[in-house]
Structure formats: structure tokens, C-alpha cells
Amino acid sequence: MAQPMIDVRDVAKRFGDNVVLKQINLHLPAGRVLGLIGPSGAGKTTLVKSILGMEKVDAGTTTVLGTQMPNRQIMQKIGYMAQSDALYETLTARENLRFFGELMGVKGPALAKSITHVAQVVNLTAMLDRRVSAYSGGMKRRLSLAIALIADPDLLILDEPTVGIDPELRQQIWAELRTLKQHGKAILVTTHVMDEAERCDELMLIREGIALAQGTPTQLKQEYAVDTIEQVFLKAGRLQDENHSDR
Numbered sequence: 001m002a003q004p005m006i007d008v009r010d011v012a013k014r015f016g017d018n019v020v021l022k023q024i025n026l027h028l029p030a031g032r033v034l035g036l037i038g039p040s041g042a043g044k045t046t047l048v049k050s051i052l053g054m055e056k057v058d059a060g061t062t063t064v065l066g067t068q069m070p071n072r073q074i075m076q077k078i079g080y081m082a083q084s085d086a087l088y089e090t091l092t093a094r095e096n097l098r099f100f101g102e103l104m105g106v107k108g109p110a111l112a113k114s115i116t117h118v119a120q121v122v123n124l125t126a127m128l129d130r131r132v133s134a135y136s137g138g139m140k141r142r143l144s145l146a147i148a149l150i151a152d153p154d155l156l157i158l159d160e161p162t163v164g165i166d167p168e169l170r171q172q173i174w175a176e177l178r179t180l181k182q183h184g185k186a187i188l189v190t191t192h193v194m195d196e197a198e199r200c201d202e203l204m205l206i207r208e209g210i211a212l213a214q215g216t217p218t219q220l221k222q223e224y225a226v227d228t229i230e231q232v233f234l235k236a237g238r239l240q241d242e243n244h245s246d247r
């Protein structure tokens, strides 16, 4: 089998007494979209940061592109969109894209071409030369996504990429993610939006730091004998509450 783009083995993490991740296992091959869904505080961002090597795990390993994390070189190969935007407000969007593109090794005409493409994907072409300080929250999210895409990375890790983005553009962004996966990219995405969860090839339901269920949306609906992912989630949560033996 081809080497997974992300391989998480038995990862555990706590902040003081707060156990945030318990024995998480996750494998993401090329050409797949894996959705991480769970309520606020479930541990999604902590898992994402553990995968990136930004958070030190207490047990287990996270391997990305065949290399155990943390690793600075590998980090530069990942298209990462954080939950909060890290943008240079005094620069224009184009300058931000140029800066982050160069940081990831894209230069010259290739960079100019990539800026044009990613700006189109997130619908910011007309606003590229405006300072980011004048951007709305949604525009900043879109620019953060464009930055994650700028170097055409093999692996994208997107933490709630469509928060504050209107439904039409959300469709456009998901169409782009689909195209990217068809080109063999691997995509890990966290989301609260259930119709986005339905678009993932595979889902991991995470609650109180525990991976409650994992599988394709169809498999999960069958397993829990329900019609929607939202119902899967609610049912899995109820079962977890009834069975406290895993705490």
C-alpha cells in the first residue's frame, strides 16, 4: 500500500488535568478528503496541531509525508489554514500571497500564475491590491485559504476553512477541493457544517477527545441506522454518554 500522507498512531494529549486526545489513530492516503467533525472543545484543533508538530503529544506518534513530526521542512510542504487568520494586515492580499508563496519556495512567473489562480478560487481577484486591514472577516478567511493553496501542496490541512463564507463561495471552494483530490492531493478538514461532512470521503467523529466513529459517510449512516451524518453524530454522542466505561 502507498505510504499515507498522514499517519497518526495512538496519540494522546493532555493540558494539565484536561485529557484532550485519547488514543487517536488516523490514516490519510493521497487522493482522499478526511473530515474531522465534533462539537466545540472536542479536540479537533489540538489533533490538527499535533499532526503539524505544533503541539507536543504525550504519547503516540504523528508521521506526515513519511517523516515523524515535528519537522520544519515537512511543515513547509503542508498547505495549512489555521482556525485564526495569521495575515500581515498592513500588506495587500497580493503581497501576503507573494510572501507566503516565496516562503514555500514558489518564485517568479510560477508564483504570479499561482496568485491569479488561487485568487480566482476564493473570489478575491478584484480585491487583491487592497490592504488586508480593510478586509472583512470572511475575506480574511478566503485569503487564508488562498495562502494554503499557493504552493500547490500535496497535503492540505484546513481548520474550519469555510466559517464566515457564503454558501455560493462554499460550493466553489468544495469544487476546488474535489479537483485537488482528483489530482492526488490529500486533504484533512475540520468542520461543523454537516453538508460539508457529507462531501468528505471519510469522516472521523471526535467527542471529548475520543474518536467515536470512523468511516465513509455511507458506512457511518449504515452503522448507526440513520439517514444523515448529523443523526450519526447525535446517536454516537448519546451512546458515549450511556457508556462511561471509556472515560
Ligand SMILES: Nc1ncnc2c1ncn2[C@@H]1O[C@H](COP(=O)(O)OP(=O)(O)OP(=O)(O)O)[C@@H](O)[C@H]1O
Binding pocket: 015, 018, 020, 038, 039, 040, 041, 042, 043, 044, 045, 046, 047, 083
Ligand atoms: N493551549 C492550550 N492550553 C490549555 N488547554 C487547551 C489549549 N488548547 C486547547 N485546550 C483545551 O483543549 C480542549 C480541546 O480544544 P480544541 O481547540 O482542540 O477543540 P476543538 O474541537 O478544535 O473546538 P472548536 O470546534 O471550538 O474549535 C478544550 O478543552 C480546550 O480548552
